[in-house]
Amino acid sequence: MEEELGQSVKSSSVTPVSRLMAVLRFFAEGSYQHGVGKDFDVGLAQSTFSKTLTKTLKILERRLCPVWIKLSMTEEENKRAKMWFYRRTQFPGVIMCVDDTHIKILPPAGEPYLYYNRKGYYSLNAMVICDNKMQIRCVDARFPGSSHDSHVWNVSAQHSRESHRRFEK
Incomplete structure (x- = not known):
């Protein structure tokens, strides 16, 4: 490197x-x-x-x-994560958490209104998924600040993967 x-x-x-x-x-x-x-x-x-x-x-x-950011987990990691989250939240089956955060940016030259968020500044809306150890497993910072969190999740590869897995069961 x-x-x-x-x-x-x-x-x-x-x-x-x-x-x-x-x-x-x-x-x-x-x-x-x-x-x-x-x-x-x-x-x-x-x-x-x-x-x-x-x-x-x-x-x-x-x-x-x-090397460092991987969404996949071993069966042992899945088991430990489920136990950790259940002890703290009483929600069964949770292995990771997802949330979006706004990363402040300068207004871009082209179509700046797309990047103006509900909080009153220009940003990227970045989705982050982490596990029970607070290790980041996925980052997606492709979306402008005006994008709603649910939109970012709904068009993500992780949502599609999870939807397919639910229907396979």
Whole structure:
């Protein structure tokens, strides 16, 4: 992965580790201006950072997400999750939880009204599924902020998979 990060921006003066640090700093603070642009150890010009962020996200999605974010569970994990959720909620058969969250963004150039949410700001509506250990099992951040949570769920691959499984029983 370090080799891929090294090729992500043509500048040879910024190390792959510095690029990754800048992206992680951005994730932690949600802003370029607060940390990445001012930090002595991580400081990158905004244009360099923009290219780095885009390419690093693609690398992370391709290399790390398939390893760390998996919807499937073993039978033992299913059993433990069901027991954990039942002890806390008295709902039988629950193995994961799903919810949506709004990720604040700047208004996009094309059709910004689609991204204006009911909370009064521009966002992406991201669906997240997690298990009993609070491990993220699925993320879908394709939808604009005006999309209702039920719509995001109804058009998701996870909903289709669950619907098919219910009818097979």
